[in-house]
Amino acid sequence: MVNNFFPPRTGGSSHLSEALAKGYAAAGHEVLVLTAAYQDAPALEERDGLRIVRLPAWMLPQTRLAVSFDISFTSRPTLLRRVRTLLDDFRPDVIHQHGQFFDLTWATSLYARRRGVPTLLSIHTRLENPRARYAKVFRGLDAIMVKPFMWWAKPKLVVMDVLMQEYVQQRYRGAHSGLVPIPVGIDPEWVLGGNGQHIRERYALGDAPVILSVGHVIPLRDRVALVEALPAVVAAVPDVKLLVVGQIYYPLFQERARSLGVEHAIVAVGKVPKSEVPDLLAAATVESHEQGLGLGTATLEAMAAGVPVVAPARPDNFPGIALRDGENILLCEPGDTRGLAERLIAALTDPAVAKQVGVNGQALIHERFSLSGITDRYLEVLGDMAAARH
Known part of the structure; x- marks a missing residue:
């Protein structure tokens, strides 16, 4: 399992990586996690059937382009040798990577190509970025750096919505060995x-009625529409x-709130431990944070808790899974x-609507997004890839 983001760093990708890794181990597989060092987390940790190696890392400088997002990179002259030593000792049958633009993904892809290990x-x-000039920069990075790497590495890609x-079909056409649709999985x-x-x-x-809004505030989830x-x-x-929970990397929503005279209705609490999410959901009347850019882990967790979710999003967000306005989501x-x-x-004024949407949303999560079922799907795909190697 490879992801620059891994607990104690918070975030959807980080927590999903950990949950899947623990699920793989619980199913009887040996699991090595390679990730970037983060704060005071130990460089080597063994727990939950996992061996976690956190490699020395440096933080991306705060810039408008990165929106001050705390991205850690592990690149240094010794990285490839360190990765090679770790993986030669572990002898993986398959490598599950997270994040197409992380240096650990690229380093492990080099190893996989040389050793014939599927990824x-x-x-x-x-x-992507809503500001035009930054959007051009990101599109250029995709074209000049990410796509050529993927074309060379030819990983199989998981698309979650x-x-x-x-996006993959537009930006990375021909630069992969196939697409596998697997939605985000959560423990309901x-x-x-x-x-x-x-x-x-x-x-x-x-x-007071509470609109809970969970997730780091970044340009793709800027909360401006909510404000x-x-x-x-x-x-x-x-x-x-409006209770905004998450690190504020992009404060535009606060400026907009002041100009609209609704600043008094907003409580921004910053980043909180994952362990507090159930308490936050229990306090919520409704949850809303997505900006028409797909539905992620926080939305699914709110639905799992029976909290009605309001989202500017497409009903076909998850291929083959029906989102119905007024029935299991708003x-x-x-x-x-x-x-x-x-x-x-x-949702705030009609208890009958809120309750029904909450109950139906909760049922949908149990039926289609349960982590155990999603983990089984990943293991099926990984098993097929490992078997095809031999």
């Missing part, structure tokens, strides 16, 4: 049983609070601020 690459992030599938049980009162007391929320919908929501529900068109406000108001 499965899960793509979590599209190199239809937007990622379209761990989000249950939280203490919502604890959260309400900590952030002085009282009995622009907020004046209409506040007019209908004057005591509503959907509006991306960019439709009025529609977003209407659905937030419905």
Whole structure:
């Protein structure tokens, strides 16, 4: 398992990598995790059936292009030799990589090509940015650096939703050995049983209806649409609070809130430990954070907790899985601020609608997104790839 992001670093890719690695180990497989050093996490750790090696890393400098996102890279003169030594000792049958632009993905791809080891690459992030000049830079990086590497390495790609599938087909056509659609998997049980009162007391929320918005604030999830919908929501529900949870790398939503006069309705709490997510969900009346750019782990976890989700997203977001507006989720068109406000108001003021959407969303997660089922699907794909090697 290869990912520059791995706990204790927080984030959807990090937590999914850990959950899958633990699932592989629980199924009886030997699992080595290669990741980047992060804060004071040990360089070598053995737990949950995993051997985790954290390689020395440096942090990407804070720039407008990177939006101050804390990306760690492991590149140094000794990296390839260190990776070769670790993997020659481990002798992997298959390598599962995460992130198409990470140096650990590239380093392990070089090893895999030389040793004839198949690679499965899960793509979590599209190199996109809403600002035109940065979008051109990212498109150039995709064309000049990422696609040539992928064309040479020819990994099999996991695409988690239809937007990622379209992105891959547009940016990386011919630069892979096939696509495998596997949605994000979550444990639907761990989000249950939280203490919502604890959260309400900590952030002085009282009995106010709460729009929970979970996830780091970056350009692709900037919360601007939520803020622009907020004046209409506040007019209908004057005591509503928007609880923004996650590191703020891109503060545009706060500037927009000040200009719209709704800053008083926003509580930004910053990054919190994953262990507090059940408490946050228990305090929520509704969850909303996606900006028409696909539905990720935080959305699915909210649905698993029975919290109604409002999302500007496509009903075909997950190939073969039906998202139905007003039934298991509340959907509006991306960019439709009025529609977003209407659905937030419905969830906040109509308990029957909120309850039914929450119950149906929870059932959908158990049926189609349970981590155990998703892990089995990954193991099936990895097993086929390893068998084809021999």
